[in-house]
Amino acid sequence: MKTKVLAALVATMAVGATCAFAANPFVDVPTDSWAYNAVVELADEGIIQGVDGTHFEGNRNITRYEAAEMTAKAMAHMDKASVEQRALINKLADEFADELNSLGVRVSNLENKVGNVKLTGDARLRYRYQQDNKENDNSWNFRVRVRANAQVNDRTKATLGISTNNLNFADNGSIDTKNDNNEDIYADLANVDYNFGGNNWDLLVGRYSYNLGDGGYAYQYSDSFDGAQLKYKNNHFAATAGYGKFKIGDTAGTYVDGKTDVDGVKTAYGELQGFFGHRTSAGVYYNNFSGQTGFATDDMWGAYANFGLGQKWSLLGNYEKLNKTDSSKQDDADLWIGKLQYGSASFAAPKSWDAWVEYINVDPNGYIKGSTGSWRWNNLDNVKSWGAGIDYTFAKSAMFSVMQSFASETKEGNAADPEEQTCAQFVFVF
Numbered sequence: 001m002k003t004k005v006l007a008a009l010v011a012t013m014a015v016g017a018t019c020a021f022a023a024n025p026f027v028d029v030p031t032d033s034w035a036y037n038a039v040v041e042l043a044d045e046g047i048i049q050g051v052d053g054t055h056f057e058g059n060r061n062i063t064r065y066e067a068a069e070m071t072a073k074a075m076a077h078m079d080k081a082s083v084e085q086r087a088l089i090n091k092l093a094d095e096f097a098d099e100l101n102s103l104g105v106r107v108s109n110l111e112n113k114v115g116n117v118k119l120t121g122d123a124r125l126r127y128r129y130q131q132d133n134k135e136n137d138n139s140w141n142f143r144v145r146v147r148a149n150a151q152v153n154d155r156t157k158a159t160l161g162i163s164t165n166n167l168n169f170a171d172n173g174s175i176d177t178k179n180d181n182n183e184d185i186y187a188d189l190a191n192v193d194y195n196f197g198g199n200n201w202d203l204l205v206g207r208y209s210y211n212l213g214d215g216g217y218a219y220q221y222s223d224s225f226d227g228a229q230l231k232y233k234n235n236h237f238a239a240t241a242g243y244g245k246f247k248i249g250d251t252a253g254t255y256v257d258g259k260t261d262v263d264g265v266k267t268a269y270g271e272l273q274g275f276f277g278h279r280t281s282a283g284v285y286y287n288n289f290s291g292q293t294g295f296a297t298d299d300m301w302g303a304y305a306n307f308g309l310g311q312k313w314s315l316l317g318n319y320e321k322l323n324k325t326d327s328s329k330q331d332d333a334d335l336w337i338g339k340l341q342y343g344s345a346s347f348a349a350p351k352s353w354d355a356w357v358e359y360i361n362v363d364p365n366g367y368i369k370g371s372t373g374s375w376r377w378n379n380l381d382n383v384k385s386w387g388a389g390i391d392y393t394f395a396k397s398a399m400f401s402v403m404q405s406f407a408s409e410t411k412e413g414n415a416a417d418p419e420e421q422t423c424a425q426f427v428f429v430f
Helices: 001-009 037-043 064-075 082-097 097-101 106-109
Strands: 117-128 140-151 156-163 187-196 200-210 226-235 236-245 266-275 281-290 298-311 313-324 333-343 353-360 383-395 397-409 423-428
Touching: 064 082, 187 226
Parallel strands: none
Antiparallel strands: 117 140, 117 423, 140 156, 156 187, 187 200, 200 226, 226 236, 236 266, 266 281, 281 298, 298 313, 313 333, 333 353, 353 383, 383 397, 397 423
């Protein structure tokens, strides 16, 4: 604690320049003390008050709440601190986040004042097993993502993200092992986000992570997307419209003999959402697809509803309709998903956990090939299947999850029922 408090004092050394003229309020801090100038300056700026207004008691261990209060007051003088000092104050704000929240100081608001660029990211180690899918012994894989978030001004934010994609241990983590368009290391985010109209309007331009049906299960999630999106949102309602092209995944094109034979799929999309309090929301969404020869889906629409049941339970229902192109000679496909969950695991709350059970019913050709928001990785269409899982935050910013399918069946045709899937993973955020 002494080290952290000393860091707080050093970080706030530059908040004022009146030390030479300020009076020493503490009788136990002599003028020849090494800390005299810093203590007097901080007292004059109102960052420290001592024990009783008269005694500083510099050798006393202070409480976490006292340290948090000092950090909060240092935040108020952020405009006078250097870049290095701001970074140090940001670390202190993270250390004392719970105490700052108790004091009524929102750490998220404070973080916006700390420098112009903030680095975040995550790392995932995952094991996946299915008896009839042992090719290349690729059960183990890992992924690392890093994000640089630059707060340009009060309204504008720029983001750059780098991802390794999923690298298999069977391939020794080597790059470009499959000769396809799924680059193993690539820029998955590169965008500018602008808020206006009283912060109700948001314009997003560049490369961003696009979810076909934000708020739903994200079964058709399709990875990195270059485009533009306009969104209006208030406490009760949100409307979103956008247009662009998929850049990563099967919807971005395929490789034949080392060359891309088709261009990426383009889509115009729109979504309406309503928010009804207590974790309850509903939405409808629509996608019109174009731009890739041989892409079998003409358009898609869906609807979802999230219900908060008491303090711990939640229920999700999601429906999608995929209308196929005439040239594909495929039947239109429906998708139904339901998920019941108890609890909520949070990276910010150690020992938090949740448990869930889901049911998936997908017609033949009911899945658009690409990345999926589901934990499942195979047999994603023409299937009925149940699943269950548990998520547990075993330390701050560290979560363990395990998922298992069961009672899986092939819906149509004479194909054998798919083997069950098992998945376990560690995820760390920073």
